[in-house]
Amino acid sequence: MRVLVTSSRNTFALDLIRKLGSVGHTVFASDTYEGAVGSHSRFLAGHLVTPSPRFATDAFIDTLNAYVREHDIDVIIPTFEEVFYLAARVADLPAGVELYAGSFADLARLHDKASFQRLAQEADVPIPETVVVTSPAELREAIDRFPRYFARAAFSRGGVGLLTNTGPLAGKIPVEECVPTPEQPWLVQPFVDGPMVCTYSVVVDGRVTAHTMYKAAEQWAHSTAIAFVAVDSTDTLRYTQQLVNALDPGFTGQISFDFVDHGTEAAPDYKIIECNPRPTNGVILLEADDVSRAIEGVVEETVVAIPGTERQITLAVLADAFTEPLKHLPTTLHDLLHVRDVGAGWWDGAAMLWSPATLVHGAKISHGDRKEVLAALGDDIVWNGEPIQGMSPADAESLESVHAGRL
Template sequence: MPCAIDEIRKLGERGHEIIASDTFFSAPGNHSRYATKRFVTPSPRHDTERFVAEIARIVDTEQVDLVLPAFEEVLFLAKHDVPMPRSRRFFPSFHVLETLQDKYRFGALARRLGLNAPEAVVVTSREDLRRAAARFGDYFAKPVNSRGGVDLLTNAGARAGMLTIEDCDVSKASPWLVQPYVEGRDVCTFSIVQHGVVTGHATYIHPREIEHSGGIAFESVDIPECVTIAQRIAAATHYHGQLSFDMIETPRGMVLIECNPRPTAGVHMMSPDMLEAALLDERGRELRVVPPGVRRKYAIALLRDMILHVDEAKEDAKYLFSDAKEVVTDRDDWKPAVYQVFSYGRVIAYRRKLAGKHERKMDLKKAYFEDVSWDGSEPTSAPTSRRAVGSAMQAGGIPR
């Protein structure tokens, strides 16, 4: 994940010793020059017990003081209460994480706190999905546990028609949320939270997206209401860790869409000094907010979008050749960019796995997320003959 690469670099620049881990060898962050040690772990989704045991071993043997989960592996770590005797866990209880990760439960929590979140229903069959869609007119649907703009069903806006109801895997084991479509500008936030107190915050937009689902160019903006929303939810849940929200800016204010209880691209907006200070401010003495106008980009993703969507190449080029700072490619830390290319082999393997099945447009992101994604349940172990195949999880640690 680019956010993991960014945190590794920024904390490394500040003089911290970084231990990086992921579930596959070519994970870009593991090859940063700021990673003094790197580990390849089993998959948290497919080989949970071994993953938890390996993280506990690394924390103990490397005497890690701070554990920073970078994706949904945080839910596996929290649920299984991984023993970390010498470390500070920078994540909350499993109950808090599960409530925020679940799109339906999060919306209900937001409304109880007096925040603006759309009413929604949960469906467990395609027939129920059709009825709910008809009820709302312009609608938006996604799995109750989802991420990264993957599996979005709607009949309105730029994403309309990218997925059909027949494409959706809806069941009791994989329920979907359906809600009215909200028109407006997509706005995201990222916060560092210390025991319910926000110590670092970024509000940002993503003017360029990959398949209208995930940002590839970013700019910080000043919307005080977003800071207030993050503070209210953090305080109400006594959150501890990295916390992100997706919202829609409308004429009547911000509308909360979902929570990602983990880092997102907002970390790119923070300077190394701000990120470090927010992480080390354990008593929550100060709120640090990224000023508007900070711009970042994923150059490789912009190039890919130019090639695959020629009609949008001119707009992509505007951001590619802008003065926005590149996140992944860094001439002083060039290996992550090289391994980003090598890691595309995961996408090829994922597509082979789907051979003969209906191909969905977001398989690129699914390939990277597949074995670190939380879907509400997980096996506790995997057959010993299974070779662990990883995804985009990278966890940085600050050892003593």
């Protein structure tokens, strides 16, 4: 295949580039700035800098299309929330290129946390008690219901913007700064003790072809996971297939879920929290050939990561920096230049030399705003539920359905 991997700033995008390139695919990369780490891997045939899909959607699509035609790209594999812009404009992509993602309607339903909770119920996948709030008054009323709580926007990602009164993130965001609206509601759930586990899956024509469940073997500053260990995925593989069946039996793409284990080590009890309809760090736990065959859909049985498999993200300091205020940037840059690269075996260290550029990119985007580097870093590629420039009437209607369904 001739593959274009977009949003190459992400660690898992770099891993995907390395894996696909190492097994013989011709791989290209793109992002909105020159210093994205994945754009400098030795496994690339070339890379492209594009306009922002969020702030200049038409220009983003036009630039990408020209590159796809020039390099005869077969497949575009999104790795972050540019997937929504590409899916909404899929009719404008060159004939013959495949977008490795679900339809916009499916992706919107997965990304919106309120609609995803309803999907999980339809799929008979356990969820925690959930209250959807659409005003600051409703938010305060909801958090008063739970002695321990956590809340987040319906369109959010990772640990960014998490309101809680429990654990290491307690009080990090004041409740006064959280302003739910009918257009941007929040979800409030009881905080329940138990480890968070995450999954990553490849799905082809409605069948899960690769799956891994993993937990953080090590965390940096009690927040960002920097080492991952695969665990038995029997239950979550079943849940993932149930969710895909309920969503769209023809779904193709990469999909990731977060669960909390409310049970014990001997008797797990997983409840699903949210979905990222894109890859996450779980891909690093799978072997290169398995990832390639799963994406192509040529596996007879679902490929799963062997329990006990452990990997580390390169440059843990970089991951930690994404959760810290900008005042920590000088210290982070110092640590970044002294941390040992743990991407052993790839002989691709030049890519990681561009990591400081990733931090600088986030700092530039957030200039003048009170926001963390992680939130800033993705600002030009995220999607928060707004109508997308040039989207089809059918997709606009599906977005309205998602919005209407959560009230």
